[in-house]
Amino acid sequence: MIHESVIIGNNINLGENIVIEENVTIGDNVKIGNNVIIKTNTKIGNNVTINDLTVLGKNTSTNKKMARKPSNSQEPLIIEDNVIIGCNCVIYRSVILKKGVFVGDLSSIRENVTIGEDSIVGRSVIVENKTFIGKRVTIQTGCYITADMEIEDEVFFGPCCSTSNDKYMGMGNYKHQGPIVKKGAKIGNNATLLPGIVIGENSIVGAGTVVTKNVPSNKTIVGNPGRTLE
């Protein structure tokens, strides 16, 4: 079912069982796989590939227990030119995927997120809301990128890294702040970053490290709790 208000460019390859809702716009040379669902107002550029069984432009939802209600943003999902999105992904409204971004299979990206040019979001990666990701960033498979996080250009996350933004674990009205990862920093696989810590420019976090405090620029940190090597 493609809504009559949808605007589609030239040289489009559409799969089976697709649903495209009202006011979606799609550029030229776009490939959309089978069983893809594209929600209202989503904007897709040129030379984009969306693989099978993916949902684009999902609205936020909530239950009684959730302390922080998701903003009911009415901004659309914007997918710029040359973006590739995998199979079985879920990408929300109010997300901007800049030119050349790659999103792997089974990934999910919440609302109010921007991902910079040519960055890679690996398979099964989860990105929470209100997080900013720079250009040429690599986030490898299985990483969890929390809300309220800042990731500068050319940062590298190895697989399965975990981050958090809530120091008091659901107890109160503390301002949530995810980690801030400065330009060119590299985070080893399965590292754990605590709320609000800063990883300095070009610093290295060893695999499996639990980072409980700030790391200066150009340093290496390892262990649990993490200790900076001199």
Add this chain to the structure above:
Amino acid sequence: MIHESVIIGNNINLGENIVIEENVTIGDNVKIGNNVIIKTNTKIGNNVTINDLTVLGKNTSTNKKMARKPSNSQEPLIIEDNVIIGCNCVIYRSVILKKGVFVGDLSSIRENVTIGEDSIVGRSVIVENKTFIGKRVTIQTGCYITADMEIEDEVFFGPCCSTSNDKYMGMGNYKHQGPIVKKGAKIGNNATLLPGIVIGENSIVGAGTVVTKNVPSNKTIVGNPGRTLE
């Protein structure tokens, strides 16, 4: 394809390409997304939302190598009022989701599990079989909740926590027992809980902690192996 035996209430919003099998019952004010598959006998209450590409009421399966054959329970999946289920989820038979439960995208819940009122199961969370989860529990994104686990009311799991239930790692006929997490305990992100350990009431497990023994009530534990702070 909606089987002729299906009973559907008033004010229903159905997506495209839906499959609903025999003897399913659906209450009033229910929204079912595109490409949703609802298996035999599933019972859905009022004011429920099921998002796109989700499977409800899946049967268990097994291969030759599996030591523990899944029970071939014939109980249906029961989804009570005001439940919200995300996109691309897989929820098995013999599960009860109590009123107001929230299940995030890309999550999976195995058979013989009960989840209490208003609890939150985050995105990409996996819950294994024979586990009991209380009321107003928060299980954040990417957690792995093993089989044979007990989680009491108001427990909080930060993102990416890992649990296990098999002390001998597939070697023998040891009774499997997952961790027991008492009321109000809080588990930091990417913590590791070993088989059978008990986390006491209102205790706090620091992010990245490896918990190898019981934690008394009202204590904090950190490190690898975890040490209780005095």
Add this chain to the structure above:
Amino acid sequence: MIHESVIIGNNINLGENIVIEENVTIGDNVKIGNNVIIKTNTKIGNNVTINDLTVLGKNTSTNKKMARKPSNSQEPLIIEDNVIIGCNCVIYRSVILKKGVFVGDLSSIRENVTIGEDSIVGRSVIVENKTFIGKRVTIQTGCYITADMEIEDEVFFGPCCSTSNDKYMGMGNYKHQGPIVKKGAKIGNNATLLPGIVIGENSIVGAGTVVTKNVPSNKTIVGNPGRTLE
């Protein structure tokens, strides 16, 4: 949509909204769920079950930033007899699943991977490209199996283990090498294995251990960094 060139055996159970592309062959007694997508040239044996919303035989893709371009292998996906594949999985071309393999829901397996007879790949497991997995291996839920890894027969991975293959984290042309896990080794939940390390035969890695160097046969290693117990 089933392409006219598809060859299908006897006693087949097909779901709704299926897409089967050209030159696929399917044996006898096969069950294919709803919304399953089977790409060009995939070969499926006898007594195979493919559950709902799964993609088989996906092609690789890449963006500008990726250092290692995926090989554009033209080998098909081969699924041997008695294999079971869960819901919402994504399995690439150039994969061989040997007889009796079990793949859980929401899992993904990249190209140039072989998985041996009767092995188990749990739910939400990710297997990267160019990795070899032996017979009767158990990889529990949520594990991340990196590229260029060797896993011998009867190895056991507990849930949520993480591995990596790139010592320099995206910096250069270093030869990538994942961990090598010898016959019968057992890896505890949420363990972290660094690039190129060898886990000896029948050795045990404790839950939450960060393994930074080789482990001899028949040893146990625990902690962060991991220390071998005498």
